[in-house]
Amino acid sequence: MEVKTSLLDNMIGVGDMVLLEPLNENSFIENLRKRFDHNEIYTYIGSVVISMNPYRSLPIFTPEKVEEYRNRNFYELSPHIYALADEAYRSLRDQDKDQCILITGESGAGKTEASKLVMSYVAAVCGKGQEVNKVKEQLLQSNPVLEAFGNAKTVRNDNSSRFGKYMDIEFDFKGDPLGGVISNYLLEKSRVCKQPRGERNFHIFYQLLSGASDDTLAKLKLNRDFSKYNYLSLDSATVNGLDDAASFRTVRNAMQIVGFMEDEVESVLELVAAVLKLGNIEFKPESRVNGFDESRVKDKNDLKEMCELLGIEQSVLERAFSYRTVEAKMEKVSTTLNVAQAYYARDALAKNLYSRLFSWLVTRINESIKAQAKTRHKVMGVLDIYGFEIFEVRDNSFEQFIINYCNEKLQQIFIELTLREEQEEYIREGIEWTNIEYFNNAIICDLIENNQNGILAMLDEECLRPGTVTDETFLDKLNTICAEHQHFESRLSKNSKFLTDHSLPHSCFRIQHYAGKVLYRVEGFVDKNNDLLYRDMSQAMYKATHSLMKQLFPEGNPAKVNLKRPPTAGFQFKASVGGLMRNLQTKNPNYIRCIKPNDKKAAHIFTDSLVCHQVRYLGLMENVRVRRAGYAFRQSYESSLERYKMLCKQTWPHWRGAARDGVEVLLTDCSVPAEEFAYGRSKIFIRNPRTLFTLEERRRACLENLATLIQKIYRGWKCRTQFLLLKKSQVVVSAWYRRYAQQKKYQKIKSSTLVVQSFIRGWKARKILRQLKYEKRCKEAVTTIAAYWHGTQARRELRRLKEVARRKHAVAVIWAYWQGLQVRREYRKFFRANAGRKIYNFTIQRIMHKYFLGLKTTMPSMSPIDNTWPARPFNFLAGTHSELKRIFHFWRCKKYQGQFTEEKKAVYEEKLEASEIFKDKKALYPSSVSQPFKGDYLEIQKNPKYQKLNSAVEDKVLLADVVNKINRANGKGAPRLFLLTKNNFVLADQKTGQVKASVPLPDLTSVSVSTQSDGFFALKLKEGSASAAKGDFLLSSEHLIELITKLHRTGTAAAQRDQINIDISDEFLVHFNQDKVCVKFIQGSPKNGTNAACKRRNNRLLEVSVPSSP
Ligand SMILES: Nc1ncnc2c1ncn2[C@@H]1O[C@H](COP(=O)(O)OP(=O)(O)OP(=O)(O)O)[C@@H](O)[C@H]1O
Ligand SMILES: [Mg+2]
Secondary structure, rough: OOOOOOOOOOOOOOEHHHHHOOOOOOHHHHHHHHHHOOOEEEEEEOOOOEEOOOOOOOOOOOOHHHHHHOOOOOOOOOHHHHHHHHHHHHHHHHOOOOOOEEEEEEOOOHHHHHHHHHHHHHHOHHHHHHHHHHHHHHHHHHHHHHHHHHHHHOOOOOOOOOOOEEEEEEEOOOOOOOEEEEEEEHHHHHHHOOOOOOOOOOOHHHHHHHOOOHHHHOOOOOOOOOOOOOOOOOOOOOOOOOOEEEEEHHHHHHHHOOOOOOOHHHHHHHHHHHHHHHOOOEEEEEEOOOOOOEEEOOOHHHHHHHHHOOOOOOOHHHHHHHEEEEEEEEEEEEHHHHHHHHHHHHHHHHHHHHHHHHHHHHHHHHHHHHOOOOOOOOOEEEEEOOOOOOOOOOEEEEEHHHHHHHHHHHHHHHHHHHHHHHHHHHHOOOOOOOOOOOOHHHHHHHHHOOOOOHHHHHHHHHHHHHOOOOOHHHHHHHHHHHHOOOOEEOOOOOOHOOOOOOOOOOEEEEEOOOOOEEEEOOOOHHHHHHOOOOHHHHHHHHHOOOOOHHHHHHOEEEEHOOOOOOHHHHHHHHHHHHHHHHHOOHHHHHHEEEEEOOOOOOOOOOOHHHHHHHHOOHHHHHHHHHHHHOOOOOOOOEHHHHHHHHHHOOOOOOOOOOHHHHHHHHHHHHHOOOHHHHEEEEEEEEEOHHHHHHHHHHHHHHHHHHHHHHHHHHHHHHHHHHHHHHHHHHHHHHHHHHHHHHHHHHHHHHHHHHHHHHHHHHHHHHHHHHHHHHHHHHEEEEEHHHHHHHHHHHHHHHHHHHHHHEEEEEEEHHHHHHHHHHHHHHHHHHHHHHHHHHHHHHHHHHHHHHHHHHHHHOOOOOOOOOOOOOOOOOOHHHHHHHHHHHHHHHHHHHHHHHHOOOOOOHHHHHHHHHHHHHHHOOOHHHHHHOOOOOOOOOOOOHHHHHHHHHHHHOOOOEEEEEEEEEEEOOOEEEEEEEOOOOOOOEEEEEEOOOEEEEHHHHEEEEEEEOOOOOOOEEEEEOOOOOOHHHEEEEEOOOOHHHHHHHHHHHHHHHHHHOOOOEEEEOEEEEEOOEEHEEEEEEEEHHHOOOOOOEEEEEEEEEEEEEEEEO
């Protein structure tokens, strides 16, 4: 079968530079230009793809194109990045070889775009399925996220990668993607704080401010206006062709697809906002007593908002901007920061925060995309690292130095694997070979990375050295140590050749990189390499309640203070680049060499000098020469024989001899021309790709034949097995069927016999039935006739009997009517005279009966104070009703009284008497009703104090109380004991108990009291009696009502006369010796106190003022 060679046919220029004739630099560039002008941006050098940046979208990345290149040989179609991706993917899948795709070129040459094309191609051609599609989608969507945070607009590229990225995509044995791992290399973090003229900060800042909703911005305390933020350069805030707002939506969507939780996205945006806020914090000096300036935050608003965002205590951060704690061997010294140092600390914090956030993002994405299965993976690595960078207008600094070092290493690996390795292999394998000269940049790599005297080692040494370290001391060191190096140039080096080179300033050194000379300014090298973040800062960040923030600054944990210096930035980078190189060397490399056609980022412009420069430093001419001189394909004899043994009868299916002999037999058998191959020591070398394709095509055809053979045998076997199975089944089926048919026939005969039998039996039975029915009908006829006859007889008799009965009844009715008539006539007169009266009496009796029975249920309670009584039912019962109420009341009072003891009765009698005397006459009375009459208030019998007194009175004491004896002279009262017995009352001294006066009750004529609520009373004695010698008594008592009642009751009984006179008035006369004094009661105001007060007005008047009752 003829191989299709569209790579060679109908080509614009030459698709593979190996076929270029004549080969020189001009024809090389011319070929590139010609192809570029015809939109052919890809050209091969053997298996290496040269990619020219078209700076416009071309219709060559469509799904149709993917299908076109899918499973096609590399040289089969016109050059395309898809062909390289397909080749890499198929050799990974079919030959189990790990692959790496190395994309190199300077900034803006199209590396990132190329890497995305490779990834999207692989995603399109590999397996499908829900799980696989999810993995693919996550791998692809990691790009927008990382680009938003790690790319920025530079003067060379509007979407320049400011970090290096290497992504391992892992596949299973079927070639389905399982997941991936991303490694990132040194983010250019200085960009966070400062951007060169014409460049921007990282995209995410602009995307957030343009694309976030008003709500989100308010939550993040941000303003949409870029000019409000010191960290955002304004001169190129908007970039043509970049829609930041739309990109923001894409990034959020991508984050969601990759598997970020909503709160994680929010945390990330909060940190981005915090960086912006941090940039706005400014400082002012504040003089201190020691003469030094100390920095203070100028306007605390941004600081406050930032602290609120991150949950940091404002004072902690504020302190970290003013002081710095240095710890050394258990000692802590706190020094103040001046304004410059505060700005330095702020920027260091912003840079560290952002770069750590970026690394966290990479780790988080890795968590999402990592392969779940633990099985062995095949790996395809895609390397897209920042391109070689030289700035003519501005200074190249530490970042460019690092970036260019990385590119040197990549060039080195290219040289190693394509130029040197290839040439060395020919020699090793004993193939005839004329050496081809090329520039090996190992010497430049050594200048930078040598552990003893490399530039990075010098820088580290300088950073770690005690004493004053500045960028100048570092340059001095370089000047002494690297002076002799042929790729190092410095004005002050010992190498006098540069002394007069004015293009080389004093504070700079120059390195001749493989891609050209680069002038580096040493300013900032030491700082950037040290990458110092004050510990106070990281401790302040660790104190944040924002969990992501805390996670980013683990060294701020006071429990884990580490006094060891962290490794320098240069050291870390060198180590990670070393790791990357070792990783790449284990894989099969595929190269994409990106070339930038012009410096204007414009389509259709091809600048010869620029392209020529890149072609030179990329070593593409050497690459072509080596390719042309050598062989396109090589393989060990064993694997070659294994692959193609089916092409020759002798080697198929097994070759028993040595592998090399087998290959020889095979190639001879296939009539491959002798100049097309060479035998090495362990490998066969094939010169022309076409020869290889011919072999591949024949192999494919052979495989098809083999497949047909296998199919044929398999089908035969399958049909035979099936036939035998069918035959066996048929025997079983027919046996079963015959049995079934016989069974059916027997059943049929059996059922027919039964039918015939049943018909005959039926016919006989019907005959007998008919006979029996006839006999039965005859019997029934006789019975019916007899019944009718008896019926007729019976009805006739019944009718007769009914007629007799009717007549008897008629006679009885007529007789009764006649009797009734007689009786009514007899009694009419008698009824008129008596019946009305009887009915009346009867009715009255019924009513009375009902009334009395009704009372039984409606009777009121037994309480004597219950006034209720059922309503009167009839007017004529009014008298009875009220009489009954009265009787009932007396009866229940009697019942109530019957419950009383004798003592209680006496008490109630006293109370009743008190009521008769005082009710409605004295204002004091109502308050006494509820007080029980106790009588002996002094407990005279029990109290030993009154023993003497007790013996002085003979009779039983009825009342014993303390009273006040009112002195006539001043109206004041003196306490006296007042005892009342059956025959007399006694006044005694309260303290001694000595009897002052004992008055027989018959001498008491009357008692005077006021109408008011006071306790005053006068005891008036019989004139001329012995007791009345000193006159009457004017006393007051708290138990006046009880005292007077008892006195009245006992006095009346003792004197056996009419009642003692009780005089109730507000003015009465009292005899004192011979004088008569008038006691007058007046109403006092309540404020005078609650007690009545007695005052002497004159010789003849005592005035008692009684407080009016409230
Ligand atoms: N194949 C392509 N088709 C269309 N435009 C392209 C293509 N490749 C690159 N470009 C354009 O060139 C610009 C720069 O490309 P890219 O970002 O890939 O450069 P780079 O080599 O990654 O640069 P850096 O090293 O700065 O990251 C892209 O933004 C795009 O506009
Ligand atoms: Mg890039």
